[in-house]
Amino acid sequence: MPQQIRIDVRLPEGHWAGDVSRSHPSAILRIEEHMPLSKGRGTARCWCDESVETTTEQHIGIDEVRVIGEGRFHVNITAGGGGFLRPMVDLGIVPRTPFEVRDGWVEWSMVASREKARSLLARFKEESIPHRLLSTRADQSRLLTPRQREVFELATREGYWDVPRRINLTEMAVLLGIAKSTLSSQLQRIESAVVHAFKEEIRRQSP
Numbered sequence: 001m002p003q004q005i006r007i008d009v010r011l012p013e014g015h016w017a018g019d020v021s022r023s024h025p026s027a028i029l030r031i032e033e034h035m036p037l038s039k040g041r042g043t044a045r046c047w048c049d050e051s052v053e054t055t056t057e058q059h060i061g062i063d064e065v066r067v068i069g070e071g072r073f074h075v076n077i078t079a080g081g082g083g084f085l086r087p088m089v090d091l092g093i094v095p096r097t098p099f100e101v102r103d104g105w106v107e108w109s110m111v112a113s114r115e116k117a118r119s120l121l122a123r124f125k126e127e128s129i130p131h132r133l134l135s136t137r138a139d140q141s142r143l144l145t146p147r148q149r150e151v152f153e154l155a156t157r158e159g160y161w162d163v164p165r166r167i168n169l170t171e172m173a174v175l176l177g178i179a180k181s182t183l184s185s186q187l188q189r190i191e192s193a194v195v196h197a198f199k200e201e202i203r204r205q206s207p
Contacts, residue, residue, distance in 0.1 A: 002113055002114075003112060003117045003136050003137070004110075004135075005112065005120075006107065006109045006134040006135045007107070007108055007134055008106070009105065009129060010105055010130035011101065012085075014061065015061070015081075016062050016081050017082055017101045018101065020059060021052075021102060022103060022104040024050050024052050025102075027052055027102070028102055029052065029100065029101040030047045030048070031044050031098060031100075032044075032097060033045040033097050034097055035203055036083060039079050040079035040080055040083070041081075043076055043077065045068075045072065046072065046073055046075060047071050047072045047073075056075060059081070061082050062076065062077060062081060063076040086127075087120055087123035087124060090123075091116050091119055093112045093116060096109045096110060107134070117136065121133065143197055144193060148193070151176065151186050152190050154176065155167075158171075158175070160172060
């Protein structure tokens with residue numbers, strides 16, 4: 001059964017988020033979204049409760065900072081400028097977003113098999129990467145509710161997500177015996193759950 005791991009990891013010198021947060025030790029730097037790109041580069045959408053844009057822009061690992069507003073900014077990360085650590089990349093373990101970085105320490109939550117979780121901790125120890133295991137438990141989270149699963153199965157079977165669609169919203173609402181507006185809301189929740197659950201996999205397969 002997959003394990004849900006919560007772990008604190010000390011980001012190495014040279015990692016932009018680690019260095020920036022060490023320069024602003026009282027700041028909370030939240031990485032709201034992270035996208036790996038080819039050749040070790042990446043992008044991230046961030047928020048911070050202190051002004052860290054100037055420090056970030058001056059970091060050698062950052063190509064560009066674009067301020068979005070309300071403490072939010074977007075960064076383009078150079079190759080080697082900072083991302084997920086090598087043991088995680090090698091094992092194919094991707095932390096969930098958002099996550100927070102404080103004074104050089106990042107708290108990551110991730111799901112992995114028991115074997116991969118053990119291998120990850122062993123690699124951190126072998127490579128002298130400071131870390132603290134906060135919790136580990138069986139991952140029993142449910143992606144869809146039973147009702148959402150029922151709607152998902154009907155939509156898939158009847159071709160709602162086919163191109164072109166074989167059934168429209170009105171016709172499917174009749175089959176389910178519910179209002180069209182109710183069905184539209186349920187489909188939006190299903191699509192949101194699926195996209196957020198598999199967004200990193202989609203990114204990896206769509207460079």
